[in-house]
Amino acid sequence: MEKNSGTDALTRQVCDAILARFPDAVVTQDKETMGFGTAPGYKGLVFTVIPARAHVTLGIAHGASLPDPAGLMEGDGKVHRHVKIRAAEDLRRPELLDLMDAALRALDQATVGQGGAAEPERLPRAH
Numbered sequence: 001m002e003k004n005s006g007t008d009a010l011t012r013q014v015c016d017a018i019l020a021r022f023p024d025a026v027v028t029q030d031k032e033t034m035g036f037g038t039a040p041g042y043k044g045l046v047f048t049v050i051p052a053r054a055h056v057t058l059g060i061a062h063g064a065s066l067p068d069p070a071g072l073m074e075g076d077g078k079v080h081r082h083v084k085i086r087a088a089e090d091l092r093r094p095e096l097l098d099l100m101d102a103a104l105r106a107l108d109q110a111t112v113g114q115g116g117a118a119e120p121e122r123l124p125r126a127h
Contacts, residue, residue, distance in 0.1 A: 010088060011051045014058055017091045018047050021100055037061075038107065046107050047100075048082075055084040066102045070095035 063081030
């Protein structure tokens with residue numbers, strides 16, 4: 001992450017925020033992109049983290065189908081969306097935490113719908 005050294009600490013904080021909500025995530029890394037999902041690779045992907053010079057991009061797989069009343073998500077793809085995290089304070093926004101939880105609930109519902117395990121307990125939101 002040398003070229004993005006200004007966002008190294010923020011990148012770690014974004015990853016920590018994901019793992020606090022998704023402690024069993026399988027974490028993969030390809031160059032500077034980190035993926036968090038139920039399995040390595042694209043199939044079970046839930047979140048991505050991509051450092052940039054002035055922000056960290058939090059990618060949300062299947063974000064296009066999630067409610068986003070605060071309008072945090074950007075992108076116009078048919079499936080995925082992203083949120084630009086510019087400061088650690090962004091990670092404490094209730095709207096962002098709700099969005100992350102919605103992504104995990106959607107994953108859980110898809111897993112249950114495919115005969116998987118029941119929805120696991122989620123960590124309570126830190127205040």
